[in-house]
Amino acid sequence: MKSSLRNNLVIALGILVSVVAIAQGISSYQLCRAGMSALLDLRLEQVAVRMHNGFASSIPATPERGSQPVRDIVITIHRPGAEVPLRSTDPALQLPEDAAAGFSSEDVNGEEWRIYTLRDPGTLIQVAQRSSVRNELERETAMTTLWPTLVLLPLVLGAVLLIVQRSLRKMNQLGNEVQDIDASHLKPLPVAGVPSELLPFVGSINRMIERLAQSMEAERKFIADAAHELRTPLTALQLQADNLQPHIVASNQERFKELRGGIARSGALISQLLRLARADAPVLSSTNEATDVAAIVVAAVSEVLPLAAARGIDIGAEEMSTDKVAAPGADVAVAVKNLVSNAVRYTPDGGTIDLCARTEGNVLWVEVRDTGPGIAPELLPRVFDRFFRANVDVEGTGLGLSIVKAITGKYGGEAVIRNRDDGQTGIVAAVSFPLAQAAGVAAATRARRVAEQQNGSHAQGTAASHQLHGRDA
Template sequence: MKLRSIRSQLLIWLISSVLITTLVVGFLTARLTWSGFNNVRDMGLEQIAQTVVRHDEAAPAQPPAPLPSTALADDDLDQFVSQIWDHSGQLVYSSLADVGPPLQRPGHNIVTWEGESWRVYTQAHDRRIVQVAVTTKIRRQHFYSLTPWLLIPLVLLVLVLAVLTSTGVDRVLLPLEQLRSDIARSDPEGLQPIDTSGLPAEVAPLADTLNQLLARIEHMLNHQRRFLADAAHELNTPLAVVKLQAQLVRRSRPGEWEGALDQLDAGIERASRLAFQLLQLARLEPEAQTAQQQTLRLDDLLREAVAGFSARAEQQGCDLGLVSAEPVSLVGDPHALRTLVDNLIGNALTHNPGPVRIDVGLHVDGGAAVLEISDNGTGIAPEDRARVLERFVRLSPGDGKGSGLGLSIVGEIAALHGGRVELADTPGGGLTVRVHLPLFTSRTEPLSP
């Protein structure tokens, strides 16, 4: 697709407007000038007629006096006629050998005589009628001779306006060129904001929007750098353990293979779980979250999640159940919310030694849905509850359980849906996790405690 130049479009519109305006003004000027020119020439005819009248009144027996030099141009004399008529309509005198135009009513008239158009002025006095006439052809010729003096200023005006318009457009678009240069010089590693000082009001919002985009990109890059660094560090340990266990299998006797293989399988499972949770965490970055939001039933999602963990809970001897689930609809990403629930139930099963009771509930409190998962296990000390929502925080690093990502993923999913996570004690001992999610809302500010 061919790109269109703003400068070219502005120049086309502005210069076209100047040309159209000039043509309209030129046309109106020509009409007004022609009207004024005719008025001046008509006044000349009146002066000639009055001169003839005065001469005829003073000396009726003599021919008319010579015409005043200012009344008519010399080139008009061969196409000019003066006549004297009596009141009976008889021609008394004509300056032409021929009769000339017929007698007209008093005042200015236009008459066609011998195939030519004549401008006639007729004036009566007590004794006779004086009529003077000139061809309209000579008038047009004289007017056309003045046309260059009308056109030259208009042409010069158009040229001057075109130059000024082009210069003005270049100066007006200079901030855009400066903005382009600033963006071209930007360091992709630093992504420094664009300087908006001195930008016009129409360009400043564009620069501000670009700065906001650069800030989001910088934020995303920082997340990616931190994620890659954390992932490389965290994956190193389980992979080293897997490698060590593989070496132990190689060195063990045939009777010891079963135990060594079990340890190797557990190590691979931990590494796989860590990689899966890292992938979940990467997908939950705000800039990478592209799943479409939709209205869903959170109570149905809870039932599916509890059913999915029932076999594992039974194998571990845990009592997992959905104790209450009010019908709740909200707007959210069903895959992310299922990940949230799975991580909460999975954490409760993973980090509690021995059989425990895990209750899952859902109710509405004000304008939010409250998802509650409680257990009667070991719980988390109050001073550690804020830390466990951070990435890669493990309260017992040496036990080999978990990756320190489960609750961090829960917190980020809740934040993406405008919610918050609350950790509290379970009456009688254990941990209760409450997730507050606003109803029919997505990607809003987090709910206040």
């Protein structure tokens, strides 16, 4: 079983409470039985003393045999030397006349009896009761003392469970918050309401988060600075290569083209590194933008439309939600453009790319579906890794999807890549962003839609969808 503080505490306290309850039950049962036995003995003694004080005549001289109830006591009075008892409540019972004075337990007619014997020179008085009756009386009375324990034990165990759960609730909350910590969410844990025993622990975690955030920020800054520094000489190199091209002799043009290709690839890598550094930057608290995703999808498609058209790729949109998302437009655009550019890059000539923006609950999904070769299932889990390229035959830096993941993670969204499951080859790449709720944006959007419907005009999404559909054109 997994070691759990809650389970350990509940089990330990449960065992402790149960042991105490059992010990208390046993001791009160025994004490009650002993008390009851003493009371019954006292009754035998008192009856004997009363008989000695002259109450013997109250016993009938010839009582009916076997007329006495089983639970009743038996009284026998003897005169020394007489054959038969002077008085007896049950003449069929022959109590041993030689029994020791005081209390004794004797076997009479195959049954055990508790006898009180009062002896003086002129009389022998014996008062007896069946031990089985006494035991039954003692048990019945002692059992009644167990009821409170039996009723209280489950209640106390339930209370223990509740108290432990309540005490550990804060710890569970902290555990959940620690689980939510990742590279894009390095917020310190809240200390308000944390029990004092946990404060040092939470403090250590917060210091660790701070150090981690600092070192990640330093790394991000280094990458951003390095990329930025490299961009200027590379741009100069590019310009010089452009200027040089007319002077390169025809036989060297092919090699010179490769050189320019290399410069262009380095430029692309630096641009992606800069985007990644920007995507990794922490969210500013002032970020409160509501972004129109439909417009971004339109722009992303417009950008690749000439290339797609040249390669005979049919690119279109099916469904276009007009909801706005809570993320800066520039970042949403980078994420969407990366998915669209992947689809165009990896889809063979004559393929099809479908886009849609769909609201599901509190999030908006942008989905890009292509008819490319797809990705081997064993490589799928790695596509979001930095510099990972599943297909090395096609040029790329392997950073695009890492940027997408960093952006969606930063704003509480998701990025998902899967192979199509509708019988065609290809990828379904999707990103989600939470809908903009703040500042009544959602309400304003709804109000605007209602107004548009009332005016009979097309919703922006419909317009966007028409604009996008290469097939319609």
